[in-house]
Amino acid sequence: MIAFTPEQEEFRKAVARLVDAEVVPAAEAIDERAEFPWTLFKRLGELGYLGLRYPAAYGGADADMVTYCLFAEELARGSLSVAATVAMQSLMGTYFIYKYGTEELRRKYLVPALRGDLVATFALTEPGAGSDVANITTRAERRGDRWVLRGGKTWVTNAPVADVLTVAAKTSAERGMKNIALFLLDRSAMRGIALGKSIDKMAVRGSVTGEIRLDDVEVPPEYLLGGETGGVEKIGSVLSEIRVMTAAISVGIARAAYTAALAYARERVAFGKPIVEHQAIGFKLADMLTRLHAATLMTYQAAARLDAGRAITREAAMVKLFASEMAVRVTDEAARIFASYGLAMEYPIQRYFRDARFLLPGGGTSEILRVVIDRDLDWDRGQAFA
Numbered sequence: 001m002i003a004f005t006p007e008q009e010e011f012r013k014a015v016a017r018l019v020d021a022e023v024v025p026a027a028e029a030i031d032e033r034a035e036f037p038w039t040l041f042k043r044l045g046e047l048g049y050l051g052l053r054y055p056a057a058y059g060g061a062d063a064d065m066v067t068y069c070l071f072a073e074e075l076a077r078g079s080l081s082v083a084a085t086v087a088m089q090s091l092m093g094t095y096f097i098y099k100y101g102t103e104e105l106r107r108k109y110l111v112p113a114l115r116g117d118l119v120a121t122f123a124l125t126e127p128g129a130g131s132d133v134a135n136i137t138t139r140a141e142r143r144g145d146r147w148v149l150r151g152g153k154t155w156v157t158n159a160p161v162a163d164v165l166t167v168a169a170k171t172s173a174e175r176g177m178k179n180i181a182l183f184l185l186d187r188s189a190m191r192g193i194a195l196g197k198s199i200d201k202m203a204v205r206g207s208v209t210g211e212i213r214l215d216d217v218e219v220p221p222e223y224l225l226g227g228e229t230g231g232v233e234k235i236g237s238v239l240s241e242i243r244v245m246t247a248a249i250s251v252g253i254a255r256a257a258y259t260a261a262l263a264y265a266r267e268r269v270a271f272g273k274p275i276v277e278h279q280a281i282g283f284k285l286a287d288m289l290t291r292l293h294a295a296t297l298m299t300y301q302a303a304a305r306l307d308a309g310r311a312i313t314r315e316a317a318m319v320k321l322f323a324s325e326m327a328v329r330v331t332d333e334a335a336r337i338f339a340s341y342g343l344a345m346e347y348p349i350q351r352y353f354r355d356a357r358f359l360l361p362g363g364g365t366s367e368i369l370r371v372v373i374d375r376d377l378d379w380d381r382g383q384a385f386a
């Protein structure tokens with residue numbers, strides 16, 4: 001059962017008004033230009049939305065995960081590009097600075113990033129290592145009191161415009177995940193960081209994604225976030241939040257597609273009646289709504305459990321798997337209801353259809369999520385229904 005508090009209901013309405021007034025009208029141009037959405041990014045920073053999950057001492061709002069998901073869902077309903085950009089900034093790009101950075105680093109980078117004055121990102125993936133994290137080859141070597149980083153990253157959200165990057169690198173040549181560490185890189189203060197051009201992609205085009213080359217980047221010791229080892233566990237500590245957030249944005253874009261398809265089905269006439277009255281279309285909408293409803297329940301139940309301090313590794317994998325696949329399916333079915341007009345660039349339905357594909361690799365592919373779920377198949381151990 002989802003029981004939002006009156007504050008959460010009010011919060012959602014306020015975000016929904018902002019999305020309808022400022023995000024929905026901008027979404028098409030953001031997609032077309034495939035540029036970082038500076039205006040909305042700054043605006044969301046000014047309004048305090050980038051700091052939802054952080055303490056007030058750093059300019060944050062101390063919001064719970066349910067509230068954050070309401071924000072992410074509404075934003076994705078307007079534009080998945082904007083939601084992906086903002087999620088990176090407000091969840092992963094700033095998380096390790098807050099969690100493992102010194103007070104000085106927090107003041108220098110976290111505070112301006114939460115205001116929208118700095119762009120922050122997180123870089124793990126490499127050309128030869130995506131799901132297989134143990135295979136990363138970016139190396140960090142100690143020289144005197146400094147670390148020197150060499151290697152390359154790809155598919156990094158916000159990279160083409162990033163000011164600060166949390167980068168995963170190996171502190172030893174050994175294979176395996178143990179010797180992975182996280183480093184904070186400041187692009188304006190450290191030499192040898194080259195940001196490549198954006199990857200031209202068919203989904204979330206306004207959430208710019210790019211490559212980074214690290215050519216003997218000298219990093220002061222305090223920029224090593226949380227020790228020489230255990231980077232994978234540190235990433236793991238925020239992974240459930242990332243997966244539940246990804247489920248929330250899946251619900252958001254699927255709602256947009258469902259709403260558009262229902263309106264079209266009521267208006268479009270074929271064989272003498274609105275197509276919604278043809279049972280094949282009505283049943284399609286019924287299935288879409290049922291899946292959407294299930295994903296929404298799963299998402300907010302998982303968010304509430306995170307707020308209760310529960311470890312939900314398996315549940316977060318299940319929720320992200322179900323919700324992202326649901327969004328791909330619902331946006332596909334919605335496009336079918338539009339038939340030819342589902343292909344027309346003048347309708348947003350083609351954008352929903354394209355954008356939803358981003359939800360599959362982001363936060364772990366469906367295959368990897370099944371591997372996580374498969375590790376613990378006992379019905380009662382994960383308390384999925386407790």
Ligand SMILES: Cc1cc2nc3c(=O)[nH]c(=O)nc-3n(C[C@H](O)[C@H](O)[C@H](O)COP(=O)(O)OP(=O)(O)OC[C@H]3O[C@@H](n4cnc5c(N)ncnc54)[C@H](O)[C@@H]3O)c2cc1C
Nearest residue numbers: 122123124125129130131132155156157358361365367368
């Ligand atoms: C728009 C976008 C933004 C992104 N942003 C970031 C970012 O900001 N930072 C970052 O670090 N990364 C980012 N990524 C990268 C993303 O996390 C990776 O693409 C993802 O981890 C998958 O890696 P891969 O593409 O190399 O696929 P691979 O790991 O090569 O997988 C290829 C296929 O093999 C399957 N597979 C792999 N291993 C197994 C296995 N053990 N069992 C079964 N099947 C398996 C996969 O499911 C997939 O179908 C982004 C990706 C996209 C599309």
